[in-house]
Amino acid sequence: MTRVRVEGLAAGYGGAPVLRDVAFELRGGDRVGLLGPNGGGKTTLFRVLLGELRPLAGTVEAPGRIGVVPQTERSRLDFPVSALDVALMGAVSRLPWWRRPGRAERGAAREALTAVGLAAEADATFGDLSGGQRQRVLVARALVQDASVVLLDEPFTGMDAASAERLEALLRRLAAEGRALLIATHDVDQARGWDRVLCVNGRQVAFGPPGDVLTREVLQATYGGAIVEIPGGGAVLPAHHHHDHAAG
Amino acid sequence: MVLATLGSILADPWRDPLTRRALAEAVLLAIAGGAIGCWIVFYNLAYSAESLAHALLPGLVVAALAGLPLLLGGAAGLVLAALGVALAARVPAIGRDTGVAVVVTTLFGLGALLALSSASPPGLQGILFGDILGVSNTDLALAGGLVVVVLGALGALHGRLVLVGFDRSNARALGVSPVLVDAALLVLVAVVLLVAVQGLGNLLVVAVLIAPAASARLLARRLAPMMAAAAAIAVAGVVGGLYLSFYAGTAAGASIAAVLVGLYALAGASSAMRARGPSRPQSAQEP
Ligand SMILES: Nc1ncnc2c1ncn2[C@@H]1O[C@H](COP(=O)(O)OP(=O)(O)O)[C@@H](O)[C@H]1O
Ligand SMILES: [Mg+2]
Numbered sequence: 072m073t074r075v076r077v078e079g080l081a082a083g084y085g086g087a088p089v090l091r092d093v094a095f096e097l098r099g100g101d102r103v104g105l106l107g108p109n110g111g112g113k114t115t116l117f118r119v120l121l122g123e124l125r126p127l128a129g130t131v132e133a134p135g136r137i138g139v140v141p142q143t144e145r146s147r148l149d150f151p152v153s154a155l156d157v158a159l160m161g162a163v164s165r166l167p168w169w170r171r172p173g174r175a176e177r178g179a180a181r182e183a184l185t186a187v188g189l190a191a192e193a194d195a196t197f198g199d200l201s202g203g204q205r206q207r208v209l210v211a212r213a214l215v216q217d218a219s220v221v222l223l224d225e226p227f228t229g230m231d232a233a234s235a236e237r238l239e240a241l242l243r244r245l246a247a248e249g250r251a252l253l254i255a256t257h258d259v260d261q262a263r264g265w266d267r268v269l270c271v272n273g274r275q276v277a278f279g280p281p282g283d284v285l286t287r288e289v290l291q292a293t294y295g296g297a298i299v300e301i302p303g304g305g306a307v308l309p310a311h312h313h314h315d316h317a318a319g
Numbered sequence: 320m321v322l323a324t325l326g327s328i329l330a331d332p333w334r335d336p337l338t339r340r341a342l343a344e345a346v347l348l349a350i351a352g353g354a355i356g357c358w359i360v361f362y363n364l365a366y367s368a369e370s371l372a373h374a375l376l377p378g379l380v381v382a383a384l385a386g387l388p389l390l391l392g393g394a395a396g397l398v399l400a401a402l403g404v405a406l407a408a409r410v411p412a413i414g415r416d417t418g419v420a421v422v423v424t425t426l427f428g429l430g431a432l433l434a435l436s437s438a439s440p441p442g443l444q445g446i447l448f449g450d451i452l453g454v455s456n457t458d459l460a461l462a463g464g465l466v467v468v469v470l471g472a473l474g475a476l477h478g479r480l481v482l483v484g485f486d487r488s489n490a491r492a493l494g495v496s497p498v499l500v501d502a503a504l505l506v507l508v509a510v511v512l513l514v515a516v517q518g519l520g521n522l523l524v525v526a527v528l529i530a531p532a533a534s535a536r537l538l539a540r541r542l543a544p545m546m547a548a549a550a551a552i553a554v555a556g557v558v559g560g561l562y563l564s565f566y567a568g569t570a571a572g573a574s575i576a577a578v579l580v581g582l583y584a585l586a587g588a589s590s591a592m593r594a595r596g597p598s599r600p601q602s603a604q605e606p
Contacts, residue, residue, distance in 0.1 A: 121492040138491050150361070150485045151540050160482045164494020169475045196540055216493065 072099045074220045074251040075120065075137075079129035082119045088127050090115050095269050095278040097220060097251035102242060103260030104281070105255040107271040108294050109144070114142070114256040116271065117222045120253075133220065138213025140206055140223040148198035154208045155193040158183050161215030176215075183211035187241055203234025210241060221245065223254045225263070259285065332565040337452055340481075340519075341571065344454045345557035347397055347462035348515045349527060351469040353553030354546045355511055356532030358473070358504055361484045367505065369525045370423040372512050374400030376430030376521055379446050384433070390461070393513045449520025449572035451561075458517060465514045472507055473546070480504065481542065520572040527553055530579040534586035552582055 073096050080093035089114030097103055107113050118124040121137055136159070158180035159172050166172065172180075173276040184193050192200060197208060206226045213221045223242075227235050239261075246252055246266075254265070262268045263281045270276040270284065270293040277284045277293075333339050359368055380398020382389050392559070400422060434443040445453065454462075456595030473480070483490045483500045490497045508528075515524050531553035532545075539545035559582075560575030 121489065123488070123491055137492060139492050141486065141489055144488075147485055151536075151542055152481060152485060153541065153544060156481065156542075157485065159478070160485065160493055163478045163482050168476070168479065171474070172478060212493075 072249075074099050074133065074135055075253075076132040077120075077129065080119065080126050080131065081128040082115050082124055082126050083176045084124075090119075090271060090273060091128075092274045093129070093271070094275065095267075097253060099249045099251050100246050101267055102246045102252045102254060102265040104268040105253055105271065106257075106262060106268055106293055108257075111272045111293070113238060113271060116225055116257070117224055117253075120220075120222060135219035136216055137220045137222060138216045138218030140209040140213065140221065140226055142224045142228075143202065143205065150197065153194050154184060154198050154200065154204075154211075155180055156177065157197050157208050158193075158211040158215050161212040161217075163176070164216075177244075179215050180211070183214035184208070186214060187211045188237065201234065203230050203238060205246060206230075206238060207241060210245070218250070220251045220253070222278055223252065225255050227256055227258060237281075245308065259290065323431070325498075328592050332562060335564070338561070338565070339461060340454050340456070341451045342558065342561060344459055344462050344518050345451055345457070345561060345575070346554050348518055349465050349531070349557045350550045351462075351466045351511055352515060352524075352527040353531040353535070353550035354473055355469055355507055356528040356530075357535065357542070357546045357549050358480055358555070359508060359528055360532045360536060362501070365525070365529050367419075368508055368512065368528055369588055370419050371397065371400065371509055372516060372550060372559045373427040373437050374403075374520055375512065375516055376446070377433060378430075379516070379521065380430045380434045380443070380584035383442065383446065385416060389517050390513060393516060396426070396430075396601035397509055397513065405434045445520075447521050448570055449518055449523055451518045451571045454518055457595050462518070465511065469507060469511060472503070476500070476503060477542075519575070523572040526576040526579050527557070530583050531575075532558060534583045552586070553579070556582055 075097040077096065078094050081088040081091035082093075083089045089110075093116065095103075105113050105116070115124065117139065119126055119131060120133060121139055155177070159176060161183070162172055162179060166176070181190065181193060184185040184190055187210050189204060189207055189211065192204060192208075197205060200208065206223075210221070210223075226238060230238070242252055242254065253269075254262075256262055263285060265281065267279060268281045268284050269278045270289055272293050272295075277289045333342060359365055375393045375396045378392040378399065379389050380392070381387075381447070382392020383390075403422035403426065403601065404419050406420050410418070431443070442450070450541060451509075479495050479500050482493060482495050483497045486493070487497050490500075508531070511528070512524060519527055531549040534552050535545045535549035539548050557575050557577035559578040561571060563578060564571040564574040569577075
């Protein structure tokens, strides 16, 4: 089932478009890797899908609710809220503005935290959690929202291997439940294990199953000259690309 | 003996109905100001609150000269300031911050000019530094209403305020308009300033909004306790300030501000000490 359909999309911030010629679709059950260099337009695409940025051209069809797991920002770490408070934010729009979240909403938030393996951390301060736990709390928020599409903006950046494996397993399960996931990442090898990849570099370079799409030519067009050949036919990014956003 | 002396030291200031009313007014304003102050801190609105307070001045002065209720004058001053800022922000060469600064400084100067050039000065000192001893029963009722409105509105808007404060850039995706939440908060801040400016003064009112919230921020790790702590600190500040004013013979508004700053220093020291102690919660490890 198609959850998002994008055609002829161009987007920007007042000047020339920073992203153009984008056309793809997200289907329920698919994990789609979004690859591109820093400044390639990954976050911009998310903002268009979320309705925060109006397209300069083209169409976006997304009838369902879209949840987002944003990149880490300092301001969020300083905010005095618990993991449960953050998960509860997914319920705010369902309530009229004068109603506080009640038992039903709290129940849903706890259930979502349990689903992401953080039942025990419900009352911990969000900013005190590890990077991997924070990402999962934000996934729980999307679950409370009952989002059929979840956008994750570089969720694996700066994460240790154990946390990354845990998040991978969670994403696999979310997709198996019929959600569509669009996951921005710098890890080409990781994206090879997913259902589709979308490569952008100011414009769409390619979209399709990783086996067809992730050729040397496409990677070169996506990342410029910054790729390294590895024996056995693969091509990977230099290590520094993985940690560009690790700070904060 | 000692207890009796202490009791009379504590009770003496409140034998006069005038000071009792002042106490009640100050406590009510402190509760409202402390609670909303937390959101002023989280939304980085300290500068806006300060600007709003100053922009009230010409309206207050004109109202005082004309013998109208100060509240009316203050409201008119706010509308004037909002229009001025909106106009200044439209001039591309000026920019928003500069626009606010220009308009507010102009209005504040205009207010001072009006007050000083009048044949019968309207008590500029009272307007600038507050006249907490001069509050009427009507003022008191107004302050009580303010507490109900502010706490009610903050309670109703809590989820949305938290959401926008935590994650402004994705608030719309979560179904909440940050512009509306900002507007609602600014209106509330304006209402608090309007009611509080008479008692606490044009220059000092912002201290009751910001200092307790900044102190509470250092002590509390959740929003509801933080708002309760801010209100409690604000109440302690105004009560302490009124004692100081009574026994040291200092101006009430300035004494309150001084005690609030002292409490902030205490909160800072206590939070620094806890940070050095062994009991501070460390970042949780991945399970
Ligand atoms: N708010 C903004 N205003 C103007 N330009 C922006 C803004 N956000 C991003 N850009 C520009 O848009 C381009 C794409 O950025 P972004 O979508 O954040 O890339 P990515 O997420 O892939 O690193 C960059 O050139 C960036 O400088
Ligand atoms: Mg980005």
